[in-house]
Amino acid sequence: MRTAVVVGTGLIGTSAALALAARGLTVHLEDADPDAARTAESLGAGTTEPAEGPVDLAIIAVPPALVGKVLADCQRRNLAHWYTDVASVKSGPGSEIAALGLDTVHYIGSHPMAGRERSGPLAARADLFEGRPWVLTPTADTDTDTLNAALELVALCGAMPIVMDADAHDRAVALVSHAPQLVSSLVAARLENADETAIRLSGQGVRDVTRIAASNPALWVDILSANAGAVADVLEEVAGDLGETVVALRALAAEEEGERRAGALGIEAVMRRGNTGQARIPGKHGAPPTRYETVAVVLGDQPGELGRLFGEVGEAGVNIEDVLIEHSDGQQVGFVQLSVAPTSVKRLTAALRAGGWSVRD
Structure with missing residues (x-):
């Protein structure tokens, strides 16, 4: 692969462009906001000059709701030999692409599992994807050359390819990305009207839990709109656990010893489940978790x-x-x-x- 077009120069698109440009590819930049594209260009992510003829790969880096529309425009212009998108939800865009009758032989959905609480081209980093999983969601129509182009993109960005079904991907990101974002925001929202004395006591624990609460709300509304059902399922289970935890905490404050003991067992049980879940998160370079x-x-x-x-x-x-x-x-x-x-x-x-x-x- 020698040439690419990145359509959408936000955090993910510009980061991909920076990574590809650093590997010697000629990268063309497009964005509905010309200022964003020029900013990405000034960072060394590529050029805003149009490509002469089809490039090797077009990377569509727009919100999930716009993927189908943008892909249709790119294919109408014969912008590239192969196409991928990097939206964080795959089922909805995939269904829209099929309904529009677009070319699905030379298209493959993808999603790099990387990001930051900041958005826009100025937040981009060439190493954003280093060592991170990058999901590919081929369909029965996707040909081998298209898959290989996507695999080359992942390799050039230093990421690790993982092939998944689109529906399975959306359920997975609801659990490990989308629901945690909302939970972080809910915890941070408790601080909005808190007493200043309490805020000054903030330590690393609350900083860790609320770090991603600084994310762009408008961007997340776009993402969550495309995966709302799966995220609601996860949060419904969390709500059940929260309800049981509240009951256990009330019991801990009771006067009767047996009730306090039951409350303690309830809190211990949920925290032990948390220990088990946390221990399953992959460690360094995706290896099994190691205790340091x-x-x-x-x-x-x-x-x-x-x-x-x-x-x-x-x-x-x-x-x-x-x-x-x-x-x-x-x-x-x-x-x-x-x-x-x-x-x-x-x-x-x-x-x-x-x-x-x-x-x-």
Whole structure:
């Protein structure tokens, strides 16, 4: 593949364009908002100049409700040899494409499982898809060359291809993406009118849970409109668990010991189910989840401190598997939580303390 067109220069489209341009492809950019396309061009994602003749692959990066309309326009213009879209819902667009009688031999649905709480071309990153799953949803009509073009796109973006049925994909993303977005927003909504004193107590737990609540509401309305039934099914089950949890919490506050004991068992049960579910989330590079231990280091708010810390961890021969920075409210310090293999904890702690770092027990 040497040439591509990206139609829709938001976060996902521009990120794909940046990744392809970095691999030497000629990428043409289109958007209903010319300013968005020019912004993506200024970032090095490609050119807003029209392609001369069909390109190899057209990547349609628009909301699910617009995929059919945009694909029809692209095929009418003979824009590319092969076509894919990167919308986060597949069944609805697929049905619309079939109903419009479009060419489904040279089209394949796809969905990169990557994103950010920010949107638009300025939020784009060439490495957004590195190591992330990228779902492909071929139909019986999809020919081999089209599938191969999509697989090449995934490889060029550094992602991992996963072939799924469109309906199964939509049920899956309802569970692991769409419902969590709404739950995050619901938790964050509790903070809207909270007392300022309570807000100032916010720690890493509430920051983790509410991070994606900063997402663009209009964008998510488009997404959820295309998968509303599946998301409602998931949230209905969550609502059932919430109801049982509320009953258990009320029991914990009761005067009768047996009732309190039943409440404690109810809370323990739901948290143990949470432990089991969380442990199933794939670990590094999609491998089975690995349990790491955390070394927490106090970090001053000066330029170069984080780099110096990472350098000394490397000198100690320890690999950092993950890192989390927790800022201290009102103070010029923070805490860096380094996730490392359990066998490395003692060695790393001793090395850092010997180097003058304050390591929290």
